[in-house]
Amino acid sequence: MGSLDSGNDGQAMLPGLFEQPRLFFSTNQKNLLSILGSGMLVPAPAQFRYDNDSREYFGGKIGLWKNGIPDWNIEPSSLDLQRTVILEFDGGLLAPFLQKGLILDHKDCLVFDCPLPLSAVKAIYMRSQVYIDDFLLRLTDDVIADSSLFSVILDCPILQVPVGLEAGTEGVALGAAKFVDRIGGAMKCLTKMQPSQPYDTDYSELLISICIDHFGFGNLENGCSGSADSITSTDRSIVLALLEALEGIHPERGMDYESVLASMNDRLLALDEVSRVEFATWLDYSRKVLGAELDVPTLDDKGDLIKRGILLFLLRPDLDRLRKSVDSSIKPGQGVLAVATFLCGYFTGLLRLGSEYKGDYSSFVSFVEKLLLAFSCKDITNIESATERNTTDTPLRVLRVNGVNIWLRTIAQNETLARVVSQAKTAGYELDYDYENHRLSYNFIFPDDRSQQVYIELIDPLPSGVKVIRFVSPCQDLSKYKKRSPTGPKAIDFLARNGGMDMYSSFAISESLEAMVVVATQIVRTMQDEEFELLLNHVASVADQYERDILGKDAY
Amino acid sequence: MRLPRRAELSEAQEKFLMEAPFDSPVLCTGPPGTGKTVLALYRAALLEKMGQETDLVMHSKLLSRYVQRSFEELDIDADSKTWHSWLYSLWAKGNGRFRIPQLAPYKPDFMKACDLIRQGIPANAEKLYWQNLIIDEGQDFPPMFYLFLMVLMSDDSIVQGRVRPSVTIFADDNQRMDEDTNSTINQIKAHFPVVEQYEVKENYRNTARIARLAQHFFVGHETGVPDIPEHRPGKVPMLKAFDTLEGEMESIARWLANNDDLSAGVIVADTKVQRRVMDAIEPLAKARGLNVQMYKSGTEIETLDFYTGGMITVVCQQSCKGLEFDGVFIPQLQHYQHEDINEDFFKMKMYVMISRARSHLQLSFSECDAPPAVVRLFPRENEEVVKWEV
Numbered sequence: 012m013g014s015l016d017s018g019n020d021g022q023a024m025l026p027g028l029f030e031q032p033r034l035f036f037s038t039n040q041k042n043l044l045s046i047l048g049s050g051m052l053v054p055a056p057a058q059f060r061y062d063n064d065s066r067e068y069f070g071g072k073i074g075l076w077k078n079g080i081p082d083w084n085i086e087p088s089s090l091d092l093q094r095t096v097i098l099e100f101d102g103g104l105l106a107p108f109l110q111k112g113l114i115l116d117h118k119d120c121l122v123f124d125c126p127l128p129l130s131a132v133k134a135i136y137m138r139s140q141v142y143i144d145d146f147l148l149r150l151t152d153d154v155i156a157d158s159s160l161f162s163v164i165l166d167c168p169i170l171q172v173p174v175g176l177e178a179g180t181e182g183v184a185l186g187a188a189k190f191v192d193r194i195g196g197a198m199k200c201l202t203k204m205q206p207s208q209p210y211d212t213d214y215s216e217l218l219i220s221i222c223i224d225h226f227g228f229g230n231l232e233n234g235c236s237g238s239a240d241s242i243t244s245t246d247r248s249i250v251l252a253l254l255e256a257l258e259g260i261h262p263e264r265g266m267d268y269e270s271v272l273a274s275m276n277d278r279l280l281a282l283d284e285v286s287r288v289e290f291a292t293w294l295d296y297s298r299k300v301l302g303a304e305l306d307v308p309t310l311d312d313k314g315d316l317i318k319r320g321i322l323l324f325l326l327r328p329d330l331d332r333l334r335k336s337v338d339s340s341i342k343p344g345q346g347v348l349a350v351a352t353f354l355c356g357y358f359t360g361l362l363r364l365g366s367e368y369k370g371d372y373s374s375f376v377s378f379v380e381k382l383l384l385a386f387s388c389k390d391i392t393n394i395e396s397a398t399e400r401n402t403t404d405t406p407l408r409v410l411r412v413n414g415v416n417i418w419l420r421t422i423a424q425n426e427t428l429a430r431v432v433s434q435a436k437t438a439g440y441e442l443d444y445d446y447e448n449h450r451l452s453y454n455f456i457f458p459d460d461r462s463q464q465v466y467i468e469l470i471d472p473l474p475s476g477v478k479v480i481r482f483v484s485p486c487q488d489l490s491k492y493k494k495r496s497p498t499g500p501k502a503i504d505f506l507a508r509n510g511g512m513d514m515y516s517s518f519a520i521s522e523s524l525e526a527m528v529v530v531a532t533q534i535v536r537t538m539q540d541e542e543f544e545l546l547l548n549h550v551a552s553v554a555d556q557y558e559r560d561i562l563g564k565d566a567y
Numbered sequence: 568m569r570l571p572r573r574a575e576l577s578e579a580q581e582k583f584l585m586e587a588p589f590d591s592p593v594l595c596t597g598p599p600g601t602g603k604t605v606l607a608l609y610r611a612a613l614l615e616k617m618g619q620e621t622d623l624v625m626h627s628k629l630l631s632r633y634v635q636r637s638f639e640e641l642d643i644d645a646d647s648k649t650w651h652s653w654l655y656s657l658w659a660k661g662n663g664r665f666r667i668p669q670l671a672p673y674k675p676d677f678m679k680a681c682d683l684i685r686q687g688i689p690a691n692a693e694k695l696y697w698q699n700l701i702i703d704e705g706q707d708f709p710p711m712f713y714l715f716l717m718v719l720m721s722d723d724s725i726v727q728g729r730v731r732p733s734v735t736i737f738a739d740d741n742q743r744m745d746e747d748t749n750s751t752i753n754q755i756k757a758h759f760p761v762v763e764q765y766e767v768k769e770n771y772r773n774t775a776r777i778a779r780l781a782q783h784f785f786v787g788h789e790t791g792v793p794d795i796p797e798h799r800p801g802k803v804p805m806l807k808a809f810d811t812l813e814g815e816m817e818s819i820a821r822w823l824a825n826n827d828d829l830s831a832g833v834i835v836a837d838t839k840v841q842r843r844v845m846d847a848i849e850p851l852a853k854a855r856g857l858n859v860q861m862y863k864s865g866t867e868i869e870t871l872d873f874y875t876g877g878m879i880t881v882v883c884q885q886s887c888k889g890l891e892f893d894g895v896f897i898p899q900l901q902h903y904q905h906e907d908i909n910e911d912f913f914k915m916k917m918y919v920m921i922s923r924a925r926s927h928l929q930l931s932f933s934e935c936d937a938p939p940a941v942v943r944l945f946p947r948e949n950e951e952v953v954k955w956e957v
Contacts, residue, residue: 262574
């Protein structure tokens with residue numbers, strides 16, 4: 012055994028440094044940049060800007076040395092001794108990676124062929140404090156580090172490199188590492204660019220689900236709910252073709268939209284005729300816009316959000332540029348922007364994101380660890396999404412893969428509805444906020460013990476932008492009827508009721524509630540407390556009266 | 568504006584950023600467009616993080632202005648000056664009204680100045696000290712300037728026990744404008760024998776396809792052009808024919824409107840064409856909410872905006888050196904003459920114009936019965952280098 016040169020800046024010897032079994036990984040400063048940037052240590056072929064380190068002993072796989080480090084003086088000889096870095100892993104945190112990732116357990120080392128989370132690194136050693144300070148000073152914005160992890164290595168046992176170790180065959184490491192980088196990039200970007208206000212159609216979870224399926228981790232028992240039904244099979248095929256086209260492009264190489272569109276076209280030759288025509292029309296149009304033969308349109312949330320989002324991404328495949336598109340003539344809608352953000356984050360990847368996307372070191376490495384636990388340790392069999400509340404009762408949208416919460420987003424209240432909640436409280440009514448559908452509800456209990464549900468929902472603003480709400484109270488279930496519109500005498504009866512002198516609301520059909528309802532609209536800005544109370548009571552009373560008098564029920 | 572992230576830097580740039588020492592002279596060499604100015608900005612930012620003061624000095628007033636705006640945008644507390652400004656102001660600090668000896672107006676006599684320092688003439692020698700000096704376009708400075716710096720850095724009456732002043736020099740041997748007043752890399756190194764040298768060679772400004780077309784026109788030593796960034800292919804440059812000048816201008820305005828966070832440079836043959844182009848493009852740009860500015864010799868640099876997206880800058884070819892734009896348009900090719908002049912001279916002009924483009928390049932002509940003669944100098948029917956739509 013030998014020793015590395017000791018730093019002489021007075022750093023105290025770490026107590027009991029090598030008294031217990033510990034796991035060390037030897038590398039250099041250049042590779043450490045990639046490890047910190049990606050939040051994981053990956054087999055050499057999957058690493059950005061790999062520079063020869065101890066992975067050379069095992070054909071690029073990761074060797075963690077027990078209670079010492081390999082002797083640099085034996086092999087490989089091309090190492091930069093001055094910029095040596097030793098990572099110490101917490102063996103306990105690596106337990107989930109043993110089953111699928113461990114390919115060799117030798118008395119001196121463990122060899123992994125899977126990405127290992129940076130969160131399992133409990134110390135980073137360099138030769139002296141001068142080296143540490145200098146390294147930390149020079150870090151670029153996309154490489155985040157926790158300075159408290161760094162310390163000087165003073166006396167480290169040197170292991171003779173075991174001869175003739177066979178590290179086994181190549182596993183699924185590369186695919187998992189690349190996937191975690193790309194899906195992680197998409198998730199972080201969606202989180203960062205999530206608008207403060209909820210919006211109508213959010214394809215974020217659906218796109219993540221398609222992405223997971225695309226990379227072959229699929230075999231999903233259940234897909235994500237929500238907007239899944241609203242995306243056409245052609246759009247799904249287009250998204251998949253784009254993801255495949257992007258797979259082979261390194262972001263730093265820049266994107267040539269022409270080759271991406273050509274690649275998508277090649278992949279979509281097998282579409283059925285109708286879809287093929289739809290795609291060809293979109294392709295021709297997109298080429299003209301991207302080639303500046305046509306003016307770029309306003310990409311608001313009307314029409315096909317998926318195709319609009321893809322066009323926005325192709326126009327602005329860079330995150331900085333995409334963010335600026337909000338203030339441009341493109342004026343993307345929130346749904347379109349979310350599609351483009353997903354694609355841009357997926358294309359950019361986690362490693363290349365700046366600190367404003369990654370967040371602090373602790374949350375970043377924890378995020379990567381969860382992704383690795385979900386995608387690298389197990390075969391994916393289950394993906395689900397749900398709305399839950401955290402310990403502070405804040406509503407969260409949770410995406411869960413194999414039981415691991417890989418993506419959590421706080422759900423904000425719509426500010427107009429929040430204002431109504433506040434006004435209702437002043438008037439003595441506690442409204443419930445439905446975070447799934449972004450609407451309010453209140454359950455009336457009448458003196459005769461009958462109850463009546465009232466919903467308050469936003470409808471499209473007036474042309475001048477004035478916000479309008481609608482009070483809705485259901486009175487007849489229409490879910491079992493194929494034809495929901497009333498006809499003949501029944502329709503005439505409703506019209507007659509709507510024309511009553513004491514009627515301040517009207518009967519209507521609600522597609523979302525699948526029910527006959529009583530509705531009344533109100534401009535929010537000018538709403539007085541008395542008006543709120545009057546309309547709330549009125550729609551409830553009319554709906555309850557209809558249920559009682561005509562149907563003889565109290566279903567709502 | 569932000570400093571580039573790691574993946575956006577070339578490996579050579581990353582090596583400089585992570586390894587170049589702060590306590591000894593550093594020299595970074597490379598052809599134009601290899602990102603030396605970006606490294607200068609990064610170095611100034613690192614020195615600020617270390618709590619040190621930095622002056623960034625360069626030869627060109629235009630580039631100095633560009634860098635000063637970059638400092639402001641990046642919130643870096645450093646000064647960018649032309650070398651004359653920096654030198655005369657430093658001398659004045661140490662010598663009061665006693666001006667630096669000159670061979671001619673604005674041509675300092677560095678030998679005499681060094682003698683004066685050695686003789687202890689400066690009244691306030693300690694004020695001739697600086698902490699960090701970063702020199703960009705180092706090849707444009709005379710060799711004696713480096714001798715002068717070395718004398719200042721090593722004179723005890725100036726340093727007075729403080730840390731020796733630091734110097735970082737970015738230079739390119741191939742860009743020397745005047746052999747008498749400019750320095751070679753070897754001349755610079757001769758004055759800093761312990762200098763740490765780094766080299767950046769990869770084209771950082773242009774995409775591979777733009778770089779390849781630029782290289783087609785390059786006449787000179789091979790080392791004068793940066794390595795083609797093969798990993799960053801980009802879009803094939805276009806050579807297009809239009810019926811009218813308005814058609815050419817419409818295509819420029821539409822491209823920028825579709826990319827209104829980017830900048831467009833329109834490079835023209837002469838001031839006459841510049842005026843016609845301005846008249847044609849201004850209403851089209853205005854209709855799309857874009858801005859247009861004109862740059863020619865004598866324009867006050869302070870009035871120019873190279874940072875706001877959606878800006879079209881119309882510039883004459885002789886004034887475009889040192890500028891760069893996301894999209895470059897070279898319209899009205901019929902006004903470029905090459906037959907009565909040295910063809911190599913024309914080619915080098917075309918090289919400079921083309922290499923101003925970061926990601927988009929369109930060359931065009933209009934109102935011609937046949938393609939203008941200069942078009943014959945372009946690579947033909949090779950869509951990998953230039954796409955003909957003539």
